[in-house]
Amino acid sequence: MANTQSPTPAMPLVALLSRESGESLADQIVRSIAARIDDKVLRSGARMPSIRAFAQAHRVSPFTVVASYDRLVARGYLESRRGAGFYVREKAAPVVRSAPDPAVEQGTAAMDVTWLVRNMFRQAPYQQMPGTGVLPSEWLDGAGIANALRAISRQHPGTLVNYGVPQGFLPLRQQLQEKLAALDIAAAPEQIVTTAGVTQALDMVAREFTQPGDTIFVDDPAWFLMFGSFAALGARVIGIPRLADGPDLQALAQLAALHQPKLYVINSVLHNPSSTSLSAAKAFQILRLAEEHDFIVVEDDIYCDLHPGPAIQPVTRLATMDQLRRVIYLGGFSKTLAANLRVGYIATSHERAQRLADRKMLQTLTTSEIGERVVYKVLSEGTFRxxxxxxxxxxxxxxxxxxxxxxxxxxxxxxxxxxxxxxxxxxxxxxxxxxxxxxxxxxxxxxxxxxxxxxxxxxxxxxxxxxxxxxxxxxxxxxxxxx
Amino acid sequence: MANTQSPTPAMPLVALLSRESGESLADQIVRSIAARIDDKVLRSGARMPSIRAFAQAHRVSPFTVVASYDRLVARGYLESRRGAGFYVREKAAPVVRSAPDPAVEQGTAAMDVTWLVRNMFRQAPYQQMPGTGVLPSEWLDGAGIANALRAISRQHPGTLVNYGVPQGFLPLRQQLQEKLAALDIAAAPEQIVTTAGVTQALDMVAREFTQPGDTIFVDDPAWFLMFGSFAALGARVIGIPRLADGPDLQALAQLAALHQPKLYVINSVLHNPSSTSLSAAKAFQILRLAEEHDFIVVEDDIYCDLHPGPAIQPVTRLATMDQLRRVIYLGGFSKTLAANLRVGYIATSHERAQRLADRKMLQTLTTSEIGERVVYKVLSEGTFRxxxxxxxxxxxxxxxxxxxxxxxxxxxxxxxxxxxxxxxxxxxxxxxxxxxxxxxxxxxxxxxxxxxxxxxxxxxxxxxxxxxxxxxxxxxxxxxxxx
CATH class of the missing domain: 3.90.1150.10 (Aspartate Aminotransferase, domain 1)
Known part of the structure; x- marks a missing residue:
């Protein structure tokens, strides 16, 4: 029987698939491979055929194979090694397996935000991800992070085990004060709250300053994860058409009058996905409309450090104009240093910063001081620029x-x-x-x-x-x- | 003038305080010290008088001095060094200072949950904290964490800069599978979602499985931070009297019939604050009531590793009985390894784990893989026990x-x-x-x-x-x- 052989790319791995059985092809593949692993016909550590080879050998679409392998990963049978394909898990497969998970089942069927983000972050052995939102890992500062970790490991062990302060590691907030001062944004350390990346910052701000049913404006197009995040809070998410120099102001004015939004979230600099930046004229008008319609502007400046300076592309930050009165400014280091650190921050008024620090405490107590010490070290050594x-x-x-x-x-x-x-x-x-x-x-x-x-x-x-x-x-x- | 001298404990630091001015004593102290720092009469790095010395010299209560110093720290004038007192900040005081922050003002006035947690985590130079929820830092595993950080810093730099997977670092989840297996809880890695500590786990579970207006049961007494966290979600938080062997079952039954709770959060082992544990009989009855009234039991087992074993104190985990059907199990390492790492986890059914992983992605994208690699290393080296x-x-x-x-x-x-x-x-x-x-x-x-x-x-x-x-x-x- 072909089944008892170890898998080679050209050899059918599972029994003949039936298109008439009523069971989907993916279901059949998952069931067959799982059974072979349970029976130790496929042994742990064995490399699975590539998606293309499996698809050819069984005359199914590669799409079906991806879906099947994903489900086997989700159930603990396979593991994917980035760039190297799928392998039978080293450890014994877990004894408990519940019914197939509907969310995983539909993983590749419905192409929605969750689908894209899951796929971006699931460490699948994609050959290429031209749609990714991050830079290649070798462009980031792995060596700098490693150095900082070593330095931190030599500090007094006591510093490694305490909770830290909910508002964030103070020396880092002092460094951020300087970083913001260089953008002409005056923010004292007590106006800064660290977060686990800009994603958590957006979630915290939306939770603190909206109620279910409130309206949040975003640009259209914009960073999609926040649509799901805001929707999960019960917010109505409405898009403002984004042009090359900022939002369509007429649309913004009309929609603001109509919907009375609580927040407007915007990338002013190097807008995702267009890499365009806001003009000074539009920045001013946004702040005027924010005042007129009493909404908060959330300026997500995650791409700040990729901006080459005003000589190359004009750059106006809303927080620079407004000085953190109506603008809540968000920044982070996931795009430039290391996503893994999960270090972002919020800069805002004293009063809002205190509210957000208290909320952060209720939501997650403190953020990891180790990550914050790493970023502090990199920033304070002056090599970041x-x-x-x-x-x-x-x-x-x-x-x-x-x-x-x-x-x-x-x-x-x-x-x-x-x-x-x-x-x-x-x-x-x-x-x-x-x-x-x-x-x-x-x-x-x-x-x-x-x-x-x-x-x-x-x-x-x-x-x-x-x-x-x-x-x-x-x-x-x-x-x-x-x- | 006495004011121009550098502070000594016995010497009045600020001008005569007035009890008739209409300005509170704390306001006067804050204003005077801030002015002296602005005027460089008090220079950066100068040690402030101790709270008691200041109180004696100015004939005010130490309580007033604590409040004043706190506010000066919050405004960036002073810094507190644990165990060593208060110092004038090394850096120039920030240029922006908004109106005094009402939340900080009332910091010591209202003694509520936020007050206690803020004070526990603000790194104030308390001499002693007999009310603290953590072990002395020298009891924790600072050296082990430092070693793990060094080892991680030697790994390929690429591993340090990627986002990681939203569900959490897979080798850690595999270690947790073994840890849970030792408690007779069968959980495959895909049933485990890592979190930034149990606090975030509670927040995520409550967000996923309740709507505003829903009722959440907690023990009375219980870990207080979650009351605020759940209230912020719009939940009604109702306490179940906790006796030495678990909740008052009659109260639980009556209140469940009355309020139809969605969740019941309970420490089964080494209940905070009583250090008692749940009896097997009560565990069984809780699960029966959960089934009857269709609520989820959230078993917060943060003190798991401080339990000396069933020979010393009987121990029954709800998840061991129920095998993660109706029980969502929470664990973490903040109490034993290092709070700073912010590594906790949720173990639950496949379906709920997938929902929570998606929610985590929307809320915070991923948790820090560095912290998860540290815990993985400590667990896998077998020194944890x-x-x-x-x-x-x-x-x-x-x-x-x-x-x-x-x-x-x-x-x-x-x-x-x-x-x-x-x-x-x-x-x-x-x-x-x-x-x-x-x-x-x-x-x-x-x-x-x-x-x-x-x-x-x-x-x-x-x-x-x-x-x-x-x-x-x-x-x-x-x-x-x-x-």
Missing amino acids: KHTDRICSRLDELRSRTVRQMERIGLKIDATPVAGMFVWADAGRDTNVLAAQAMAQDLLLAPGSLFSPSQLPSSRMRLNIAAMQEPAVWRFLEKALQN | KHTDRICSRLDELRSRTVRQMERIGLKIDATPVAGMFVWADAGRDTNVLAAQAMAQDLLLAPGSLFSPSQLPSSRMRLNIAAMQEPAVWRFLEKALQN
């Missing part, structure tokens, strides 16, 4: 060449970015379909529908110029756009 | 002697604990009053009112046997209980 300059130079080297190549294969880009990692490209066709095709070839795209609170199909998609340097990406895109 | 055994032995050495001394000075203890760090002592008087007196002497007590959702005055308080080994604690208590 050099590090981010290097990232900016690398992006600059890639940008025009990559954009030209995009245009050559038929992608349209209205506003050619002059900074940042993203390009908001128009593929001239439904990018949901394109993303599904890409996934079958182990490529993760970020379709435009996800970036809009409306979730409507879109011909746009976000591409990350630092993550499309492999020929396979271009081969796929070129071919897909020809059809 | 030895470390917690050592903590248990140290507590055992102190316990009977400390309890006898408590009884000698007039504290009553119904159920003399046989394990854990807490004693739930009856002082025979309102412990809110006692705690205010203690605070004026730089001692932090945890009055019983805080541990009840009713927040009613109580003659009880929580004492931590590991944190009362200084004569000053006993001197205060003995004197206070004589009056």
Whole structure:
């Protein structure tokens, strides 16, 4: 029987699949492989056939194989090793297995925000992720983080075991005061609250300053995770069309009058996904409208350190104009130092900072002081600016060449970015379909529908110029756009 | 002028305080000291008089001085160095100062949950904190954490900069599977979601499984932070009287019929604040009532590793009986390894784990993989049990002697604990009053009112046997209980 052999890419691994059984192909694959692992026909550590090889051998779509492998990972049978494929788990498979998890089942079927984020973060062995929101890990500061960890490990052990203060490690907040001062934002350390990244900051701010049923404005397009986060709080999330120099002010004014939003969340600098920045004129008008309609502006400045300076692209921060009266400013280090540290922060008025510190205490007590000490060390040693300059130079080297190549294969880009990692490209066709095709070839795209609170199909998609340097990406895109 | 001299404990630091000015004494102190720092009369790095010395020199209560110093810390003028007093901040005082923060102003006035938690975590130079919920930092595993950090810093830098997976570092979840298996709780890694401590776990569970207006049951007394956390979600928090062997079942049954709770949060093992554990009979009845009234039992087992085993104190975990069907199990390492790591976890059914992993992603994306790698390393090296055994032995050495001394000075203890760090002592008087007196002497007590959702005055308080080994604690208590 072929089944008892160890798997080779060309050899059918599971029994003949039936298209008439009433059981889905993925269900059959999952059941068969699980049984073979339970029976030790497939032994722990064995490498599974690649997705393509499995698909060919069993004449199923790679899509079905991805879904099946994912479910086997979720159930503890397989593990995925980044860039190296799927393996039978080293440990004995767990004894308890409940009914198949419906959320996992639909994992690849429904292409929604949760789907994209799950796939971005599940450490699947994608060959390429041109839709990713992060820089390649070798661009970040792994060595600097390692040095900082070693230095911290040599400090008095007592400093490593205490809770820390809910508002955040004070020396880090003092460093952030200086960082903000360089942006002409005056913020005392007691106006700063550290968070586990900007994601937690957005969640905390929305929880503190909205009630279920309240309206939150976001840009359209915008960073999609927050749509789900705000919706989970019972907020109504409404998109403001984002143009090259900021939001459509007429739409903002009309919608504000209509919906009386509590918050407006905006990337002023290097907007995700377009890499454009806010003009000073629009910044001023946003603050006027915020005053008129009494909403808080939440300025998410996560891409701050990728901005090459006003000589290259004009840059106006809302917090610089407003000095943290109506603006709550968010920053972080996941894009430039290390996502893993989960260090972000909120800068706001004294009164709001105290409310947020108390909320943070109720929600999570303190953030990890170890991560905050690492960031403090990197910032205080003065090497951070050099590090981010290097990232900016690398992006600059890639940008025009990559954009030209995009245009050559038929992608349209209205506003050619002059900074940042993203390009908001128009593929001239439904990018949901394109993303599904890409996934079958182990490529993760970020379709435009996800970036809009409306979730409507879109011909746009976000591409990350630092993550499309492999020929396979271009081969796929070129071919897909020809059809 | 005395003002221009550098402060010495016996010398008045600020101008004559007026009791007739309409400005509170604390306001006057804050204003005067701030002005002297602004004018560089008090220079950065200068040590401030001790609270007692300042109080004597200005004939104000130490309580007023604590409040004033706190506000100066909050405004960036002073810093407190643990155990060493208050100092003028090294850095130039920030340029921006908004109006005094009302939340900080009332910081010492209203003795509520936020007050206690803020004071426990603000790193004030309290001499003693007999009310603390943590072990002395030198009891924890600072050296082990430092070693683990060094080892992690030597790993490939790429591993330090990625986001990690939202559900949590897989090797840690595999270690937790084994840890739970040792408690006869079968949980596959995909049933486990890591969190930033049990506090975040409670918040996530409450957010996922309740709506505003829903009822959550807690024990009375219980860990008080969650009352505020649940109230912030719009939940009604109702206390179930906790007896020595578990909740009052009759009350639980009646209140469940009346209120239809969604969750019941309970410490089964080494209940905070009484250090008692649940009997098997009560555990069974709780699960029966949970089934009858269709609520989820949230078993907070944060003190798990301080339990000396069933030979010393019977121990029944709800999750062991129920096998994670109706029970959501929470654990963490803040009490034994290091609070700072912020590593906790939730173990539950596959379906709920997936929901919680998605919620975690929306709320905070991922937790810090560095902290999770540290815990993984400590657990996988097999030294953890030895470390917690050592903590248990140290507590055992102190316990009977400390309890006898408590009884000698007039504290009553119904159920003399046989394990854990807490004693739930009856002082025979309102412990809110006692705690205010203690605070004026730089001692932090945890009055019983805080541990009840009713927040009613109580003659009880929580004492931590590991944190009362200084004569000053006993001197205060003995004197206070004589009056």
